Every structure is written in structure tokens, then in C-alpha cells.
Amino acid sequence: MTTQPIKYPLSESAxxxxxxxxxxxxxxxxxxxxxxxxxxxxxxxxxxxxxxxxAEIARQAGYPQQAANLIRAAELTxxxxxxxxxxxxxxxxxxxxxxxxxxxxxxxxxxxxAPECARMVREAATVYQxxxxxxx
Amino acid sequence: MPISRRxxxxxxxxxxxETFVEPWPEAGLIVAxxxxxPQPSLRIEAGQVIELDGRPRAEFDILDTxxxxxxxxxxxxxxAMATPSIDxxxxxxxxxxxxxxxxxxxxxxxxxxxxxxxxxxxxxxMMMGLGKMRARRTPANQAHVTNRREHPxxxxxxxxxxxxxxxxxxxxxVGVARYAxxxxxxxxxxxxxxxxxxxxxCAVEESLGLELAMKGLTTYAETLSVYxxxxxxxxxxxxxxxxxxxxxxxxxxxxxIRFTSGTGSEALMGHAQGCSMLYLEARCLLITRGAGxxxxxxxxxxxxxxxxxxxxxxxxxxAENLLATMLGLEVASGNDALASHSDIRKxxxxxxxxxxxxxxITSGYSAMPRRENLFGGGNFDADDFDDYNVLQRDMQxxxxxxxxxxxxxxxxxxxxxxxxxxxxxxxxxxxITDAEVEAAVLAHGSEEMPARDVVADLAAAxxxxxxxxxxxxxxxxxxxxxxxxxxxxxxxxxxxxxxxDYLQTSAIFDKDFKVQSAINDANDYTGPGSGYRVxxxxxxxxxxxxxxxxxxxxxxxxxxxxxxxxxxxxxxRTGESAEVIVAVGPAFxxxxxRTINGLDHEDVLAAILTGVASQGLVARVxxxxxxxxxxxxxxxxxxxxxxxxxxGLQSRGTTVIHKxxxxxxxxxxxxxxxxxxxxxxxxxxxxxxxRYAMGAATTPVPVQVDNWARLRLIVKTxxxxxxxxxxxxxxxxMEMRFDWEPDL
Numbered sequence: 091m092t093t094q095p096i097k098y099p100l101s102e103s104a105x106x107x108x109x110x111x112x113x114x115x116x117x118x119x120x121x122x123x124x125x126x127x128x129x130x131x132x133x134x135x136x137x138x139x140x141x142x143x144x145a146e147i148a149r150q151a152g153y154p155q156q157a158a159n160l161i162r163a164a165e166l167t168x169x170x171x172x173x174x175x176x177x178x179x180x181x182x183x184x185x186x187x188x189x190x191x192x193x194x195x196x197x198x199x200x201x202x203x204a205p206e207c208a209r210m211v212r213e214a215a216t217v218y219q220x221x222x223x224x225x226x
Numbered sequence: 227m228p229i230s231r232r233x234x235x236x237x238x239x240x241x242x243x244e245t246f247v248e249p250w251p252e253a254g255l256i257v258a259x260x261x262x263x264p265q266p267s268l269r270i271e272a273g274q275v276i277e278l279d280g281r282p283r284a285e286f287d288i289l290d291t292x293x294x295x296x297x298x299x300x301x302x303x304x305x306a307m308a309t310p311s312i313d314x315x316x317x318x319x320x321x322x323x324x325x326x327x328x329x330x331x332x333x334x335x336x337x338x339x340x341x342x343x344x345x346x347x348x349x350x351x352m353m354m355g356l357g358k359m360r361a362r363r364t365p366a367n368q369a370h371v372t373n374r375r376e377h378p379x380x381x382x383x384x385x386x387x388x389x390x391x392x393x394x395x396x397x398x399x400v401g402v403a404r405y406a407x408x409x410x411x412x413x414x415x416x417x418x419x420x421x422x423x424x425x426x427x428c429a430v431e432e433s434l435g436l437e438l439a440m441k442g443l444t445t446y447a448e449t450l451s452v453y454x455x456x457x458x459x460x461x462x463x464x465x466x467x468x469x470x471x472x473x474x475x476x477x478x479x480x481x482x483i484r485f486t487s488g489t490g491s492e493a494l495m496g497h498a499q500g501c502s503m504l505y506l507e508a509r510c511l512l513i514t515r516g517a518g519x520x521x522x523x524x525x526x527x528x529x530x531x532x533x534x535x536x537x538x539x540x541x542x543x544x545a546e547n548l549l550a551t552m553l554g555l556e557v558a559s560g561n562d563a564l565a566s567h568s569d570i571r572k573x574x575x576x577x578x579x580x581x582x583x584x585x586x587i588t589s590g591y592s593a594m595p596r597r598e599n600l601f602g603g604g605n606f607d608a609d610d611f612d613d614y615n616v617l618q619r620d621m622q623x624x625x626x627x628x629x630x631x632x633x634x635x636x637x638x639x640x641x642x643x644x645x646x647x648x649x650x651x652x653x654x655x656x657x658i659t660d661a662e663v664e665a666a667v668l669a670h671g672s673e674e675m676p677a678r679d680v681v682a683d684l685a686a687a688x689x690x691x692x693x694x695x696x697x698x699x700x701x702x703x704x705x706x707x708x709x710x711x712x713x714x715x716x717x718x719x720x721x722x723x724x725x726x727d728y729l730q731t732s733a734i735f736d737k738d739f740k741v742q743s744a745i746n747d748a749n750d751y752t753g754p755g756s757g758y759r760v761x762x763x764x765x766x767x768x769x770x771x772x773x774x775x776x777x778x779x780x781x782x783x784x785x786x787x788x789x790x791x792x793x794x795x796x797x798x799r800t801g802e803s804a805e806v807i808v809a810v811g812p813a814f815x816x817x818x819x820r821t822i823n824g825l826d827h828e829d830v831l832a833a834i835l836t837g838v839a840s841q842g843l844v845a846r847v848x849x850x851x852x853x854x855x856x857x858x859x860x861x862x863x864x865x866x867x868x869x870x871x872x873x874g875l876q877s878r879g880t881t882v883i884h885k886x887x888x889x890x891x892x893x894x895x896x897x898x899x900x901x902x903x904x905x906x907x908x909x910x911x912x913x914x915x916x917r918y919a920m921g922a923a924t925t926p927v928p929v930q931v932d933n934w935a936r937l938r939l940i941v942k943t944x945x946x947x948x949x950x951x952x953x954x955x956x957x958x959x960m961e962m963r964f965d966w967e968p969d970l
Contacts, residue, residue, distance in 0.1 A: 098745045101725035110724045119721050121714055124701045131696055134442060134720030136480040144726045151745050153554055153731055159518020163477035171440050174475045175433045181468035183460045214467035217291050223465060
């Protein structure tokens with residue numbers, strides 16, 4: 091993890107280099123492009139890389155839990171909208187068996203390269219088992 | 227039923243429409259320090275918490291586990307838990323201890339430890355703590371915008387006005403869930419019309435909320451409720467892990483998130499486990515922090531009436547806010563749901579957050595009448611806008627709002643209603659007519675709006691949600707229809723989403739669309755002269771209420787053509803006959819010609835002289851130049867009077883009956899309430915003065931008492947007195963000839 095301070099706000103300090111989730115440069119997200127119908131939602135979506143930068147900013151400012159959340163968020167950028175909603179529902183109480191939660195964790199880890207999210211799901215699976223919150 | 231008239235009236239007071247109950251710990255009806263609350267303890271072995279607040283790890287419920295594994299900074303815990311709670315409480319109040327040091331200490335405190343700190347603090351100390359611990363240096367405010375008929379043009383217009391009034395966040399919700407995409411769209415367009423950079427959300431069920439965010443229709447979410455016991459949490463259909471996952475999901479789509487908690491929810495949901503509301507809230511806050519939420523909406527929120535029914539409830543709600551700030555969380559501090567029938571009680575409670583300042587002083591100020599509030603909110607609403615602005619002006623406290631003129635409101639509401647009309651037309655939604663636009667501009671509530679085709683609206687909303695249409699289609703629609711400014715603001719929100727700066731703690735956008743958060747606007751309060759101070763520019767804005775008048779022309783009504791029937795002749799002599807002197811002030815009939823009550827000076831004089839004449843006496847009019855003081859005018863008059871009786875009359879109408887031999891500030895009768903004086907009163911004063919002069923038995927003239935008069939007229943009174951005082955000169959009393967015959 092980098093220890094070099096990142097200058098906040100990124101919208102000012104990194105205005106020239108920031109890229110949207112699509113890879114489009116922020117500098118190219120313009121009114122003209124919008125008018126031309128040249129933009130897609132991914133062009134106004136935050137990228138995993140930028141979320142990691144924001145996580146580092148949070149960490150350096152003394153907000154470690156928030157930094158961890160932004161790391162998980164960076165991971166979840168790879169997960170499609172519909173899948174994200176499904177995953178959330180799987181984690182709600184009484185929705186999944188231990189095996190289903192384990193499968194979700196594996197999918198997060200292998201399919202989406204989301205180890206922190208996977209860790210959180212595995213942790214939940216253990217606690218749910220102990221506290222009787224798995225699907226009956 | 228009381229038999230005392232006073233108790234009968236007290237019983238009818240607004241405050242007595244509330245429910246007040248005794249604490250009942252077993253039912254969770256206790257705000258703090260329940261016998262069931264645990265004692266603070268923390269044992270760590272091999273980097274893992276093995277005991278939390280007296281409970282061994284084997285017995286942890288889901289909250290204990292999550293707090294132990296995510297909520298606490300174990301590196302800070304040893305020092306924090308070893309520091310006496312009273313020392314931490316004192317540090318919260320000590321201006322020499324900066325916020326950062328307290329954040330470090332609090333990050334290692336268990337829920338019971340946090341409560342033990344609070345136990346040592348009174349509300350004033352907590353307010354000091356809140357002012358220092360608030361994450362963002364600059365305070366702000368949040369608005370609710372909804373209406374019962376879910377009318378898009380009215381939503382847009384109200385959101386635009388709310389944005390113009392300074393609210394940094396605006397949230398809506400829906401009565402009928404299917405309206406959500408349209409209502410989210412309406413407040414988005416409205417808010418960005420009013421001021422670019424206002425964050426918006428639509429409070430709905432989580433998966434729908436996430437869908438709206440994914441379409442770019444919302445920028446924050448504070449629907450993530452957490453609870454202080456396992457039973458309540460699970461009844462809320464979540465666990466700390468599902469909430470944490472949801473937080474990450476929102477953040478992954480560039481949405482700012484805030485959890486919601488608050489005292490009373492566990493008792494309300496029947497799972498308080500005998501614990502105090504504040505202890506359970508401390509658990510919620512550690513979950514919130516552990517899940518990585520940047521902030522929390524707390525301060526009892528929708529349960530506020532429950533802590534308020536109990537002793538110490540309002541103190542506990544302040545404590546919640548303080549605890550959240552100690553944990554480094556952004557705080558949207560309640561004051562949203564209806565908390566009381568009593569305006570006194572509501573306003574007094576507000577002061578606990580308003581004076582110290584919080585990230586959002588209310589977590590939903592109803593920007594329309596409370597009857598339109600679909601959140602169950604409206605503790606303060608559109609009817610109270612001016613009251614709130616006056617409070618800011620009174621105390622030089624920045625409550626996050628700004629006064630606006632009617633014209634500004636009309637202009638912005640028109641622009642917003644037309645913008646949403648254009649977007650509906652361009653995207654093929656059921657049309658918004660010109661009549662609807664016009665009604666939305668002028669309306670106070672949705673009953674003033676033309677009816678819409680509800681079936682068509684809902685069908686269109688159903689189609690919009692899964693369609694390809696999104697924020698970008700809206701931006702294009704606005705561009706095509708010539709709403710360039712609104713389109714640019716919407717696009718800038720999209721651009722800001724790419725940067726993600728507003729995901730940081732306490733982030734808002736300022737009036738120049740610059741992000742302002744705990745990172746670049748961290749609260750650095752360390753006593754007087756530090757932290758947030760109202761800037762000269764902001765102070766000017768807060769002062770400039772549209773209803774403020776220039777005092778310079780306040781007394782124009784009292785200045786007329788000098789009385790030609792009243793002529794100054796020569797220096798006054800001392801009289802010898804049984805007469806009454808009417809001693810008038812230096813401005814009488816010249817620099818001022820009417821009393822504060824609008825009575826013409828000539829008429830006043832005539833009334834007094836008529837009264838005197840009715841008793842068969844004559845009066846001499848004398849103008850006093852050396853003083854403008856009513857008692858002194860009367861006193862000087864009495865020295866000149868043959869009978870020793872004089873009436874002192876200030877130009878604004880204040881009157882005294884004086885008698886030679888009395889001390890200057892003594893008198894026979896005093897009439898200080900000049901605004902209540904009529905010509906009849908002045909005539910009666912003339913009668914009495916004459917009777918005193920004759921040595922006859924006299925009943926004092928009855929005076930009307932209107933304690934509101936001083937309140938209404940004090941500025942005018944001061945200015946009239948100043949005007950009269952300007953006429954004071956070193957000149958002897960002058961005899962006046964008044965061209966008047968008694969009408970007897």
C-alpha cells in the first residue's frame with residue numbers, strides 16, 4: 091500500500107488523469123459529448139482504481155474502517171448490478187445455507203477478484219451458523 | 227379534571243398533549259443507565275477480542291462479534307479502556323485537547339465505556355463536545371421534499387427552492403413505491419436547478435434504492451438502518467454483514483452512504499433486552515463505524531417521541547449525536563420527525579444541535595408543509611422557514627439555511643418546473659401541462675395542484691425503471707430543450723461521481739460546487755477564534771432577511787407639516803393663577819407632528835385643553851427645550867405652573883401629570899404606553915390635571931395595558947425619542963400660543 095499522501099480532492103488534484111469506469115478520461119466527459127449522445131453510464135461511473143485511491147485518502151486521514159469499505163467497493167465495481175443485488179439478498183438473515191454463502195465467497199474471490207468481500211461473506215457464514223441465521 | 231382555572235388551562239397547553247411516562251427498564255423504556263446495561267470491559271488475546279463489556283466471546287451475539295472484529299481499533303483500545311471515563315469526558319470539554327486526540331481514544335472504547343463517558347456530562351458540556359467533535363468544520367442542513375400527490379412539477383419546484391435556501395442534501399420518499407424513479411428524478415432536476423452540487427436521495431427499499439443510484443438518479447443513501455440488539459437487527463431483515471456489503475455496493479456505484487440508527491427503535495420493536503436506549507445506540511454506532519459507513523443519521527429520528535416521553539430523553543438524544551462524532555462519523559442529527567406539540571419544546575431541543583452545529587443540523591427539514599411530508603417528518607417545515615432564519619440572525623449561528631426573496635423563489639421554481647416539464651416531454655413521459663407548471667410555482671402544497679393521470683404516471687414509471695433511459699438521457703433532454711445550466715449541473719454530478727470525493731466523511735458540495743468534507747474541511751476547533759466562524763459574507767447573507775427594513779424611514783409617518791396653529795411667542799413666565807401647564811417636548815408640532823399612535827399633535831393638544839376647560843380652568847402651553855425626557859418636561863412645567871400642576875407631553879405621546887414639590891421621577895399619574903393613547907385619554911388627562919389644580923378629589927385615568935406594544939414599536943419608539951432629543955437646545959421654556967377655542 092502506498093504511503094505517499096494523495097492530494098484531495100481528486101477532482102482537482104487528478105483532474106487530468108482521472109478515468110471513469112469505462113476508461114474514458116474525466117476530461118472527456120463533457121457537455122458536448124453528452125449532447126452528441128456519446129456517453130454511457132460507465133463514463134460517469136467511478137473506477138475501481140479511483141475507489142482505491144479514495145480508500146487510501148480515508149486511511150491516511152484516520153478512517154480505517156471507511157477505507158476498508160472503499161476497498162470492498164472497489165472490488166464490487168466488477169460485479170454487475172443485478173449480481174450485486176442478488177449477493178446482498180443472499181447475505182440477509184435466513185436467506186442462504188452455509189454452503190451457499192461459501193459458494194458466494196468463492197465466486198467473489200475467483201470470478202470477481204474480490205478477496206475482501208469474500209472474507210466478509212465467509213465471516214458472515216461462520217457467525218450465521220453460530221447464531222442460527224442460516225436458511226432453515 | 228382540574229377544578230382550578232389555572233390547572234384547567236395548563237392541561238390544554240400543547241405540551242400536555244404529549245405522553246410522559248416513568249422509566250420501565252424491563253421494557254427498554256429508559257434512556258440511559260439501565261440496570262441491565264453492562265459494565266465496560268475489554269480483553270484481548272492474540273489480537274482478538276475475547277471479552278467485550280463483560281461478555282465472553284463464546285456468548286457474543288452478531289453485534290458483539292461485529293463490533294469486536296470491525297468496530298474497535300485494538301491498537302488504541304488498551305490506552306482508551308485504561309483512561310478513566312471522567313478524564314475522557316473532561317477532554318471532550320477541554321479546548322486544549324484537539325479532536326484528533328479524542329478520535330484516537332474513542333476508537334478504542336467499547337459501547338459500555340462510551341456510555342460511562344457520557345454519564346459524567348451535562349448538556350452544556352455535550353454541546354461543547356459536539357461543536358469540537360463534528361467532523362466537517364462547516365455545518366450544513368438537509369431537507370425533505372415530498373408531497374402527498376407525488377406531483378413531479380411540485381417536487382421539482384420545492385427541491386429547487388430548498389436548494390436555493392441552502393440545504394446541502396435533499397431527500398425524497400414515496401407513498402406509492404412505483405413512483406420512486408419519477409420522484410427521484412424530480413428532486414434531482416429541481417435541486418440542480420436551485421444550486422448545483424446538492425446531494426439527493428430517494429428513500430425506498432434497498433434494492434430499489436440501489437437501482438435508482440445505478441441509473442444515476444441519486445447520489446446518496448441514508449436508508450441503511452441498524453439496530454442495537456440482534457433481535458431487532460434480524461427483524462429489520464439485515465445483519466451487520468449484509469449492511470456492510472450493501473454499503474460497499476452503494477459506494478461501488480459512487481453513492482455516498484449514511485447509516486440510520488437512534489434511541490428507542492429497539493424498545494419500539496420489542497427487543498430492547500432491558501438495556502437503555504443510549505447503550506443500544508452506542509452498539510449501533512460501533513456497527514456503523516465497523517461497516518465503514520462514513521456517517522450516521524441519528525438522534526432518535528422517527529422514534530423521537532419515545533425518548534421524549536421519558537426523563538432525560540432530550541439529553542440522551544444529544545448524547546447519541548456526540549457519540550457518533552467521537553467515532554469520527556458524519557452526523558445528520560435528527561430534528562426531522564415530529565418531536566412535540568409544543569413550539570417551545572421543539573425549539574429548545576433544536577438548540578442542542580443548532581448552537582454547537584452538526585454536519586446536518588436536521589436530518590430532514592420539511593421544505594413543504596408537514597402535512598405533505600411522506601417521511602412522517604415535519605418537526606420544522608416550510609411554515610417555519612422565517613423562524614429558522616431569524617434564529618440564525620439572532621445568534622449569529624450558521625444553521626445551514628439562507629433567507630430568499632419571494633421573487634427569487636418564484637424564478638427558481640419556474641425554472642425547475644419548466645425543466646421537469648421539458649424532460650417529461652422529451653422522454654415521452656405523461657405530459658406536464660403549462661397549468662401544472664404555473665400551479666407548482668405558486669403552490670404551498672399539493673392540494674393546489676391540478677390532478678394527474680395516476681395510472682399513466684405509474685405505468686410510465688414502471689417502464690422507465692428497467693429501460694435504457696438514465697441520467698444521460700435526462701441531461702440530453704435538458705440540453706435539447708435549452709436548460710443548459712441544469713444540464714451542466716447534472717453532468718457535473720456525474721463527473722463528480724467519477725472522482726468519488728464526496729464518498730469521504732461528511733462530504734457535501736459548497737455553493738461553488740466544491741467538495742467540502744472532513745478531509746479538506748476538517749473541524750479544527752480548539753476554543754475561541756478557531757474552528758468554524760461565520761464569515762463576513764455569510765453573516766451578511768444571514769442578516770439580509772427580506773422582511774428587514776431600513777430604520778431610517780421608520781418615523782416618516784410622525785413627520786408632517788409643522789402645526790401653524792401653534793406659535794412660539796416669548797420665554798415662559800411663572801404663573802400665579804389656578805392654571806394647568808401643558809409642557810410639550812422640543813420637537814412637538816415642529817420636527818414631529820404626530821404621536822406614535824398617529825394622533826395629530828394639534829388634536830392631542832385640543833383634547834387636553836378641552837379636558838382642562840371642562841373643569842373651568844385654563845391651560846397654558848409651554849415648550850421645553852432643555853430636555854426630551856418626559857418626567858423632566860413635566861417637572862419643569864410644574865415649576866412654571868401657578869397651581870403647581872403640569873402635564874408633560876413628549877412628541878411621541880408619552881404623558882405625565884406632575885406636581886411642583888414632587889421629585890422629578892415621581893408623579894401624580896404616568897401614561898407610559900403611548901401607542902395605546904386615544905384622544906379620549908388625553909381629554910381625561912386634561913380633566914384630571916385641572917381637578918388636581920383645584921384640589922378636587924380625582925380618580926386616576928384608566929390606562930390600557932398592551933404588553934405587545936413595546937415589542938412591536940420599540941424601534942420606532944427609540945427613533946422618535948432620538949429625533950426629539952436632536953431638538954434639545956440650551957434655551958429657556960417658551961410660551962406657545964395655540965389658536966384654538968374650547969368646544970364647550
